[in-house]
Amino acid sequence: MDTEKILAHCDHTLLKQESTWEQIREVCDDGLKYRCASVCIPAAYVRRAAEHVGNALKICTVIGFPNGYSTTAVKVFETEDAIRNGADEIDMVINIGWVKDRRWEDLLTEIKAVKASCQGRILKVIVEACLLTEEEKIKMCEIVTASGAEYIKTSTGFSTGGATREDVALFARHIGSGVKIKAAGGISTLQDAEDFLALGADRLGTSRIVKLVKGQQGEGY
Template identity: 65%
Template sequence: MFMKDILKTVDHTLLGQTATWTEMKQILDDAMEYETASACIPAAYVKRAAEYVEGKLPICTVIGFPNGYNTTVVKVFETKDAIANGAEEIDMVINIGDLKDKRYDVIEEEIRAIHEACAGKILKVIIETCLLTEEEKIKMCEIVTNAGAEYIKTSTGFSTSGATFDDVALMRKYVGADVKVKAAGGITSFVDAEKFISLGADRLGTSRLIKIVKNTDTGAGY
């Protein structure tokens, strides 16, 4: 694949705690220049970002991030607020403790409620694969499919590790045909990115690929 085709699958991401509006604008400028799928940024910046890009780029934000322990009511409020501020895509974190406790109905009901709050916008469900058993990963594929979310996502990038090839392959095998897969966290090269896509990832959450392009002499042929 060409680099530019891979970049079209990227949610160009900046979620660090110290990120400033100046840094956010650079992320947005780069995402527009290289035509990424979206820019994924903190909710506090969504309104300014949406106004800044003037419809040229979908704005994605995160809900219940990074630990997933907010109550469902809070997550729903966060989602509605983000959509009202101009977010086109929502990446939510599940309550992993509920999964460990096998409270499957509670998790599914929460995803359904947040999906409804998305009002037709894209919902990606972060399951934090590095903290789960294979059985739990497979169960979350079933839950996300049943709840009607558009994507299942590997990781926040804030836990013990990010996406792995094995996890993406497993998710693609067990998730419903209408559910897409997002790999996020630790994607450091175009070689790895292409491998994730070949295994079934439809989106990639990363900031490093654009940095690679900007730091090489690939020119217009990127």
């Protein structure tokens, strides 16, 4: 697959706790240069990043991140605040404990509440697949489909594992019409990226692909 096509599916990501504005600005500049789908950054930098890029690049941020166990009201507030500050896309973490408790209606209600708070913006639902059984993953495909969210997302990148080819293939078999897949966590090579896209992912959450392409260009590739 053409490298430019791969980059067009990338949410160029920087979510480390120690991230500085200088680093966020570099991520934004790289996102612009390489025509990424978006940059995914901490909420505290959304307003400044949105002002920096204007309308030339989508700004994505994370809600209930990375553990997912804040209350629904807090997630809704975070989402509304992010939208006011200029976020174009929202990646929310579900309550994993509710999955284990089989609180399916509560999960659906929460995702719907956050979706309503997005005011028409794209919502990606992070299910942290590394912590779920296959049955739970399939159930979350059903719930995300019913919620009206645009994407199911594999991982935060902050738990015990990231995206796997098996999970993306599983999601592709069980999501409903109109729902897309974002693979995130551990995507470190162009081959990884190509594989995930071929399996059905539409977005890739990664901090490494742009760095890899920059390195190759620096070496004269």
